Amino acid sequence: MSKKLAYVAVLIGAILWGTTGTAQTFMPSTIAPLTIASTRLAVGGFTLLLALLLMKKISVRGWPWKLTIIAGLAMALFQFCFFSSVRLTGVAIGTVVxxxxxxxxxxxxxxxxxxxxxxxxxxxxxVLSIVGCILLFSDKEGMVVNPLGVVLSLGAGLMFAVYTLFNKKMLKQVDAVPAVAITFSISAAVLLPFLFTSSKEGILTVPGIVGTLYLGIAATSIAYIIFSFGLQRISSSSAVTLSLAEPLTAAVLSFFVVGERLAFVSWIGVALLLGGIVVLTFGGSKEEKEMEMKAEIGM
Known part of the structure; x- marks a missing residue:
């Protein structure tokens, strides 16, 4: 896979993550956010792991367990911190931070x-992407800056960065598909207790089941497999910056599908986010290639 295709792969993964919010609007509102987080990981991780085991496409012999456990715990903590922060400080502040x-x-x-x-x-x-993200959510009403919520949001950002870094290290030793299966099965097991403590009302209805399957298979398994394929060829920092396509996708879908209003300042945010993605996709691959060539000749 070329560098540019790797950037595109990471971008597609982030776009799939961005459909999560829109998908949740079609699910019963009685389902708690942490229930959705834990069930999507369970569906995405356990289903993929079971399929690979049945096809005998996975082997744990010589598996990099330390890297996998760290990545799995980081993803589980990301889910917990993010959804907890949104509950305390709102979607806008929680997402931006x-x-x-x-x-x-x-x-x-x-x-x-x-x-x-x-x-x-x-x-x-x-810089372009972060400023764009701030402007995108700056028009949201009812924003509350809760100190604990902000700390949890920062924790979520740190955990996603840790997951990406250790996932990249792991992908140097194992294939992307089994890596996603085992990592997310670990994450799902860690979050499993929330299924017993959070509201599950409506999860077994048709919208609840369809939404859970979509979130688990498309927005988790497929999205992270594509993301991981791209991550093998580019730096983890570049991949995390490209993941800012997630809120961009969510905002665009909320406007065109859900019917939410986007203010002029939010559209400026969209433009800046797109600008950041274009700069990284087309300029980043060239710059990384030049750096690799310099390293090879000892410059």
């Missing part, structure tokens, strides 16, 4: 742990 802080945390982690300095294109794209 969590999704907007993830690229920053990812860049810092790569710099500290991998000694890999952020590229110029990454910094430009990240």
């Amino acid at each position: 969590a999704i907007g802080s993830a690229p920053i945390f990812s860049g810092i982690l790569e710099w500290v742990l991998l000694k890999k300095k952020p590229t110029k294109n990454w910094m430009i794209a990240t």
Whole structure:
């Protein structure tokens, strides 16, 4: 897979994640957010794992368990922190802080742990995308800045960055499909207790079942498999920045499908987000290639 196709793959994964909010609007509102989070991981992880086991397409011999467990726990904590922060401080603040802080945390982690300095294109794209994300949600009503909610949002951003970094390390040793299956099965097992403590009313209705299957299969299994295929070829910081296509997709779908209003400032945010994605997709691959060539000749 070429670098540009890798960027596109990560982008497609993020777009699929962005359909989550719209899909939830067609599900009964009585289903608690943490119930949705845990069931989507269970459907996405356990179903894929069972299918691979039945086809004998997975082997745990020599499996990088340390990396997988860290990635699985990070994803489970991301789900918990994000949905808890949204409950405390609202969708707008929770989303902006969590999704907007993830690229920053990812860049810092790569710099500290991998000694890999952020590229110029990454910094430009990240700034454009974060500002765009802030403007996208700045017009939302009823915004409440809850300190604990903001801390949990930052925790969610950090956990997504940790998941991406360790998932990339894992993908150097194993294939993407079994990696997603085992990682998300671990995440689902960690979040399983929430199925017994959160509201499940409406989960067994037709909209509840269809929505859960879509979220588990399309917005989780397929999305993260495609994301992982792309992640194998690009840096984790670039992948996390491209994941800002998620709120962009959610906003566009909310306007065209759900019928929500987007103010002029929100459309500016959309434009900046698109700008950041274009800069990273077309400029990032060229810049990373040049850096690789310099490293090979010892410059």
